[in-house]
Amino acid sequence: MSESIKSSEAYVKKFAFRPFDGVRRGRIYRLGAISWQWWIHEWKRSKAVKFLIGFLIFTFILMNMFLLFTRDMMLAMDPDLTTNDLLEDNLFTMVRGIVSFGISFEVESDNGMSEAQFNFGGTSIFILILLVIVGSGLIADDISNQTTEIYYSKLEKYEYVLGKFLAFFIFGNIVLTLPYVFEFFLLVVGLGNIDLITAFPALVHVILFTEIITITYSAIILAFSSLTNRRLYAGLTSFMLIFTVNMIVSSLTLSGGEAGFEILFDVLTVLLLTSYILTGATTVEYRSFRGIQSINLIDGVGIEGWMVLGALGLFILLGFLIVVVQVWRHSK
């Protein structure tokens, strides 16, 4: 018998196998275990993730400083403007900036003037890159490392899929929802004179909208992650789909008239429109690279509100379906 066997036997004697007589945790705990392990792994794995999170925090601080420095100037310029208006405008603009690269919308204000909309395209690209870097390996890495067989011997396949979605969903909440909720309270404190009851719907909108973005991104990114065993390919294709389609659609759109149905193929534009639907807007100005068009979401002509929500639902459903089919297919 070789020396190595003898040494392993010594360990056996030293660390004798303890029978497990405790209580096993439930299924939700096990789902959480998948998410937690992925979290720890991603955080340790990539310096880019740490850098991007740091960069986003920095951008956040910068945006707040700009707003707080210009607050008095803006209030002085427009006597009708209240700090509540400032809070809503800036918060909505910021949160819509998550999904606007080349496109922005404007809503007609009460006095007929269009409200200025900032476009934080730079930040949104970094958020997308961060989510793609983190999410593209969720299933692709397991296929590549052939660890799925071990997971399926311990969990149901649907538990595995849910665990992966949960992992991304929690990450999305930390990167998207939490900062903007935090932002809301920062602005409440920073701007001062805020009527919290009036401002509360804005907070609800922020939470709802960022949750929708997280769910949509998770469906798309995980779908691509399940289609390949290469994290890089999954990341590139999901980024290209989200980013390039947005660029193409906004370049195709001609100036004037009602916007065409092609914008329903662009997930970011659909998400952006959803934000307006959530705030109850009926007519929005669609600003693309090539010009401005209008969209009336309730007039029965062209793009309607239900179409936007339907398109978004389809994106999410398709993403989930691809993940489920691929996971079942791989296990065979």
Add this chain to the structure above:
Amino acid sequence: METEIIVTDSLTKFYGKIRGIEDISVKIPSGGVGFLGPNAAGKTTLIRTLLGIIRPTRGSAQVLGYDIRHEINEVRDRIGYVPEFNTSFIPDTTAMSFVAFCGRMNGLSYPESKQRASDSLFYVGLGEERYRKFDTFSLGMKQKVKLAVALVHDPEIIICDEPTNGLDPSGRVQMLELIRNLQIDEGKNVILSSHLLRDVEKTTDYALVISEGEILAKGNIRELTANKRSTVSVKVKSKYNDLLEALEVNGLNVWTDGAFIEVEKTPAVEKEIFIIANRIGVDIRYLGSRSRSLEDVFVSLFKEQEVQIH
């Protein structure tokens, strides 16, 4: 006392039109059991069906009394699985972290999973390397990690699917020794699936011979390898063909089996063989009944199967 750990009834799995396993009805006893068969025989399909990774097309199975269709999570918590695939694991994760994570997937609490991961890694001989990352691990070490993963939640049955694949001779010996120890020292039920007859023969007491999705033979390895044909084997130093001819001329029923001449047993046949051999001047090196190796059983079973097909 020997009890049945797995009972299957007409367990069948088809991948479309391709047969994985068909009508597997077997009662597998506790202790060490070998699933023996050539590649693509259906061994892995049977294991994956028992673990609920794939659903059977028809039939049923109970593992430790739990139905695989309705109580699969109970089954999974009681089985440790060492998959066949060359799992490369998550390269920049430590063995300790991964094994503990697998324990948590089986419902162990965080501290318990850490403790048991450490115990399991020490058990398989990777105690010192447990905080090393997988990208520094050799194939043999990764195979041991798979065994640690299978052990971490203290299962009653450990299923090892081709655990010695790709291992060098010393690694193979170590792995088989570990599997044997689990059965003898720890009282675990071990199912070893392999196409390597010696591995099964060395580590298990009961074998299930599977080919083309069907069970060809099952039973205690001693019984399977016992010479049931009631023959006397003769091995000679030289003049093999001369003795063969002489035995036939004297009216004995003989046939060849490699270096051996097999003679049908009749009263005082041994004495008769000695007289014939002495008459033609042949030195006998061995005379007596011979137990067959598992390999002999395997080869004869496959020959029979081929004859049936043709």
